[in-house]
Amino acid sequence: MDSFKEKDYFESLISLDYTYTAGAATSRFLEAIAEGKLIGQQCPKCGAVYVPPRGSCPRDGVPTSEEVLLRDKGCIESFTVVHIPIPGNPIEPPFVSAMIRLDGSHISFLHLIQEVPLENIRIGMRVQAVWKPEDEWTTSLENIKWFKPSGEPDVNPESLRFNPK
Amino acid sequence: MKRIGLVGYAQNRIKSDAGSANEVELIMPVVHQVLSDTNLKQEDIDFTCSGSCDYLQGAAFAFVEGLNAIQTYPPIKESHVEMDAAWALYESYLRILSGEAEIALIYGFGKSSPGNLDQIMTLQLDPYYVAPLWPDRVNLAALQANSMLQAGKLLREEMFEAVCAAAQNAKTNPNTLNMIVPTLEEYLASEMISSPLTKFDCAPISDGASAIIIASEAACKKFDLEPVWIEKIGHQVDSGNFGFRDLTLVKPVSELIKKLSLDIQKIDFIETHTQFSHEVVLMAKILNRPIPQINLSGGPLAGNVMMAAGLDAIGHAYKILRDKNSVSALAHASSGPCLQHNLLACLRSHR
Numbered sequence: 152m153d154s155f156k157e158k159d160y161f162e163s164l165i166s167l168d169y170t171y172t173a174g175a176a177t178s179r180f181l182e183a184i185a186e187g188k189l190i191g192q193q194c195p196k197c198g199a200v201y202v203p204p205r206g207s208c209p210r211d212g213v214p215t216s217e218e219v220l221l222r223d224k225g226c227i228e229s230f231t232v233v234h235i236p237i238p239g240n241p242i243e244p245p246f247v248s249a250m251i252r253l254d255g256s257h258i259s260f261l262h263l264i265q266e267v268p269l270e271n272i273r274i275g276m277r278v279q280a281v282w283k284p285e286d287e288w289t290t291s292l293e294n295i296k297w298f299k300p301s302g303e304p305d306v307n308p309e310s311l312r313f314n315p316k
Numbered sequence: 317m318k319r320i321g322l323v324g325y326a327q328n329r330i331k332s333d334a335g336s337a338n339e340v341e342l343i344m345p346v347v348h349q350v351l352s353d354t355n356l357k358q359e360d361i362d363f364t365c366s367g368s369c370d371y372l373q374g375a376a377f378a379f380v381e382g383l384n385a386i387q388t389y390p391p392i393k394e395s396h397v398e399m400d401a402a403w404a405l406y407e408s409y410l411r412i413l414s415g416e417a418e419i420a421l422i423y424g425f426g427k428s429s430p431g432n433l434d435q436i437m438t439l440q441l442d443p444y445y446v447a448p449l450w451p452d453r454v455n456l457a458a459l460q461a462n463s464m465l466q467a468g469k470l471l472r473e474e475m476f477e478a479v480c481a482a483a484q485n486a487k488t489n490p491n492t493l494n495m496i497v498p499t500l501e502e503y504l505a506s507e508m509i510s511s512p513l514t515k516f517d518c519a520p521i522s523d524g525a526s527a528i529i530i531a532s533e534a535a536c537k538k539f540d541l542e543p544v545w546i547e548k549i550g551h552q553v554d555s556g557n558f559g560f561r562d563l564t565l566v567k568p569v570s571e572l573i574k575k576l577s578l579d580i581q582k583i584d585f586i587e588t589h590t591q592f593s594h595e596v597v598l599m600a601k602i603l604n605r606p607i608p609q610i611n612l613s614g615g616p617l618a619g620n621v622m623m624a625a626g627l628d629a630i631g632h633a634y635k636i637l638r639d640k641n642s643v644s645a646l647a648h649a650s651s652g653p654c655l656q657h658n659l660l661a662c663l664r665s666h667r
Binding site: 161165167168169170171172174175176177178205206207209211212213214256314 | 371375430436439606
């Protein structure tokens with residue numbers, strides 16, 4: 152109570168506990184990534200492949216029941232250089248967060264880019280996943296430590312535009 | 317004035333725990349159902365509006381995730397209320413009235429099973445003087461029930477009557493949770509959650525989603541829809557400060573009845589958004605009806621999907637008007653603690 156006397160205010164933090172449920176489709180994705188596999192789901196109408204899947208195509212509003220096995224390779228759709236340290240984040244800034252578009256999918260997800268000088272990172276750059284050791288795999292996208300350049304020729308960003316079937 | 321009517325309603329079967337189903341998996345079936353019942357496509361919908369509360373999922377922007385259930389290409393006009401979806405219907409009604417849209421799709425969804433609902437609802441209270449004391453949702457309802465008991469405006473026998481009526485009426489509605497009709501002895505002997513409320517007096521924890529479509533008269537003709545007209549609709553809110561309220565009354569409802577010039581005696585039946593047995597008694601008294609005639613669907617005591625139960629009151633009123641030989645119905649939705657914020661909608665069928 153000493154500190155209370157010294158201040159004319161006190162902090163009262165609110166916390167609530169939840170049992171988070173990922174949903175059927177995302178649960179399938181998480182189960183698969185625990186085995187080192189990347190699973191997407193395809194829209195039966197427009198053909199778009201979503202990864203991680205949410206169980207629906209937000210374009211057509213229909214369930215995406217078809218599962219697609221994806222490779223752990225893709226390209227950088229967009230990226231940002233992070234200079235501000237994030238509390239609790241073990242990575243020292245500056246580092247790069249990038250939107251990764253896996254081959255055969257039509258939506259990107261956020262991940263890290265490492266093993267390359269920052270100034271060399273560019274949109275369209277080909278990348279591949281760097282996995283944690285297999286005995287550390289859990290039901291998490293963090294099984295992939297980061298992505299690194301694969302050395303393949305760049306992709307023309309225009310070719311990433313989605314053409315519905 | 318432009319006439320606007322309800323043309324479709326779909327409700328998921330309410331579950332006490334929808335398990336791993338996420339919001340998209342709850343919403344999509346009711347949206348598809350209501351579109352198919354009305355023979356409409358998402359392209360025919362001018363305005364889409366939802367009601368939900370991110371605190372229920374415990375995830376920021378969970379309402380945006382919910383939109384994944386809706387066809388959004390070609391691009392749609394869309395909005396959201398962090399309230400019961402009855403207010404999403406109210407917003408949609410105003411949009412149609414103002415000529416901005418002709419047909420609107422409204423949906424509400426909620427999963428109360430992942431968190432502690434009673435605590436979550438505390439966070440809607442005044443953050444300076446009330447919320448830090450952590451009165452939970454049932455404590456506050458009990459405060460209201462006690463005020464009524466002490467003022468001689470409520471008997472436990474009446475609360476028991478409301479509990480039995482809900483369980484009895486719910487038998488006609490396959491989407492409700494299974495309800496036990498207790499004997500008076502069982503009821504009086506059951507454990508208090510917060511005196512005088514027992515588990516029988518409180519709406520059960522529920523997961524689900526519901527959807528409604530409303531349309532202007534012109535759109536009803538164009539798409540050959542059979543409407544139940546929204547004859548009158550309005551909402552009013554009581555003070556956020558408990559000290560300014562008389563909890564033995566629901567002033568906004570009494571005032572709305574006057575403001576909307578509602579002739580309650582001429583209304584065939586009433587569906588209310590009453591989450592505790594004493595709330596049913598309170599509404600029955602204000603509306604001057606015998607308790608068993610309130611909530612023919614069973615009402616929230618038989619299944620209470622947060623952020624959808626008010627929309628469900630409107631949906632059930634529509635459904636009963638459409639299926640039975642009745643002419644008019646009153647639907648009630650509420651928000652905030654102890655029936656603080658109230659919406660009334662008077663519906664009328666062609667007959």
